[in-house]
Amino acid sequence: MELSTAQIAHFHDRGYVFLENVFSPPETSLLCDEAHRIFATSREEVVREKDEKTARTAFAAHHYNEAYRRLGCHPRLITPVMQLLDGPVYMHQYKINAKAAFNGDVWQWHQDYGTWARDDLMPEPRAMNIALFLDDVTEFNGALMFIPRSHRQGTLEAGHDLQTTSYPLWTISNNEITRLVQEGGLVSPKGKAGSIVLFHGNLVHGSPSNMSPFDRTIVYLSLCHVDNHIRRFKRPEWIAHRDFTPIAPLADDCLNELINVRAA
Ligand code: SIN
Ligand code: MN
Numbered sequence: 001m002e003l004s005t006a007q008i009a010h011f012h013d014r015g016y017v018f019l020e021n022v023f024s025p026p027e028t029s030l031l032c033d034e035a036h037r038i039f040a041t042s043r044e045e046v047v048r049e050k051d052e053k054t055a056r057t058a059f060a061a062h063h064y065n066e067a068y069r070r071l072g073c074h075p076r077l078i079t080p081v082m083q084l085l086d087g088p089v090y091m092h093q094y095k096i097n098a099k100a101a102f103n104g105d106v107w108q109w110h111q112d113y114g115t116w117a118r119d120d121l122m123p124e125p126r127a128m129n130i131a132l133f134l135d136d137v138t139e140f141n142g143a144l145m146f147i148p149r150s151h152r153q154g155t156l157e158a159g160h161d162l163q164t165t166s167y168p169l170w171t172i173s174n175n176e177i178t179r180l181v182q183e184g185g186l187v188s189p190k191g192k193a194g195s196i197v198l199f200h201g202n203l204v205h206g207s208p209s210n211m212s213p214f215d216r217t218i219v220y221l222s223l224c225h226v227d228n229h230i231r232r233f234k235r236p237e238w239i240a241h242r243d244f245t246p247i248a249p250l251a252d253d254c255l256n257e258l259i260n261v262r263a264a
Contacts, residue, residue, distance in 0.1 A: 001076040001252075003083055011084060015151035015203035018189040019196050022076055023132060027255045028193040032134040034067045035096045035217050045238045050166045054103040057167065058096045060238040067258055068094070072221060075249035077130050080198060081223045085126055088246035090229065092116065092127055093222035093239065096134075099142045104210035106164065108171040111150075112222060113201035114158045115170050120240045121232035125155070125201040127224035133195045134217040139188075142210035144197070144218075147177070149184040151200035172204060180204055223247075 003017065011017045023031075039046060039055035043064070047057045061068035071077070072094055081089055098104060112129060116122040137143050158170035189197045199205065201222075210216055224230075229244040251257075 001079055003080045008084065011198060011200070014148040016146055016148070016187075016189070016197060016199040018191070020191045021194055022196045023194040025194065026259055028132075028134050030067055030255060030259055031071060031132075031219065032193070032217055034065055035098070035134060035219070038065060038096065039098055047167055049100075049103055049105050051103060054100045055098045056105065056165070057098070060094055060241070061096060062091065062094050063238070067255065068096075068219075070250060070254045070258060071132075071219065073247055073250045074254060075252050077132065077196070077221055078223070078247050078249045081128060081130055081221075084128065084198065085223070085225045088226045089223040090226050090244045090246060091221060091241055092120075092122070092224040092230065093241065094220070096217065096219045099207070099210045099216035099218070101141070101210060101213045101215050104142055104216060105166070106209045107207045108161055108164055108169055109177050109204060109206040110158065110169050110171050111156060111202050111204055114155055116201065116230070116240075117155055118158075118170055119232070119235055120230035122224065122228060122230045124228050126228040127201045127222060128199060129201070129220050129222050130196060130198045131218050131220045133191065133193050134219060135215050136192050137190050137195070137216055137218070138214070139190065140212040141214040141216040142207050142212075143188045143190050143216070144205055144207045145186055145188050146199065147180045147184045147204040148187055150180050150204035151202040153180070153202070155202060156204070177204070
């Protein structure tokens with residue numbers, strides 16, 4: 001799947017592109033079911049919320065789950081990112097965020113590249129996210145919020161927040177967020193399961209807690225140009241990967257093939 005010239009221009013101008021109906025209901029159901037099976041395991045890669053029970057994030061599922069291995073090489077995700085980053089990419093981080101009904105906690109305001117630069121010594125923001133909604137995302141279940149054009153501000157000052165949630169994050173101050181929102185406003189991409197959103201490594205984003213009775217499962221591939229691989233291995237391998245092999249996209253029907261094999 002290739003992005004159009006208008007979509008590429010939107011990404012460079014605003015820092016994100018949102019596309020609906022990219023994955024089918026059977027594909028997203030397969031991935032959502034597998035995500036809940038993963039959340040129910042006690043693997044170290046599954047980080048819990050502060051209640052120590054609810055799954056918050058499952059990292060590196062491509063290492064231990066066949067559906068997620070295939071999704072990590074899916075042409076509808078890899079090809080547009082190769083287009084935007086202008087060359088081969090490797091998987092820097094791979095996570096399924098649960099944002100569970102009632103218990104899914106906030107993600108504070110941050111830039112992902114802020115963490116990749118400070119913790120992992122990634123040389124440049126030639127890395128980005130592509131996210132796939134596995135549930136419908138609405139105004140009720142903790143949708144992502146973006147500050148359009150904030151990716152043009154470089155890497156902003158941030159503090160290491162070890163308190164607010166169970167997961168440490170380099171977060172941006174309220175004063176800085178106020179200034180950025182005065183300039184760029186706010187957007188919140190919402191849509192059906194199967195929608196995708198691509199966003200720049202320096203785009204400032206966050207999400208509120210989920211107090212609705214609806215889960216908000218989203219899977220994120222953080223992809224980096226292979227020349228721009230991380231230089232420091234401080235975080236566990238399952239959080240910041242060290243395999244810089246270029247990803248070779250699989251066939252477009254790679255998930256349907258798995259669905260058919262399981263149905264047979
Ligand atoms: C993130 O920014 O890494 C996650 C945000 C979310 O899933 O709401
Ligand atoms: Mn983020």
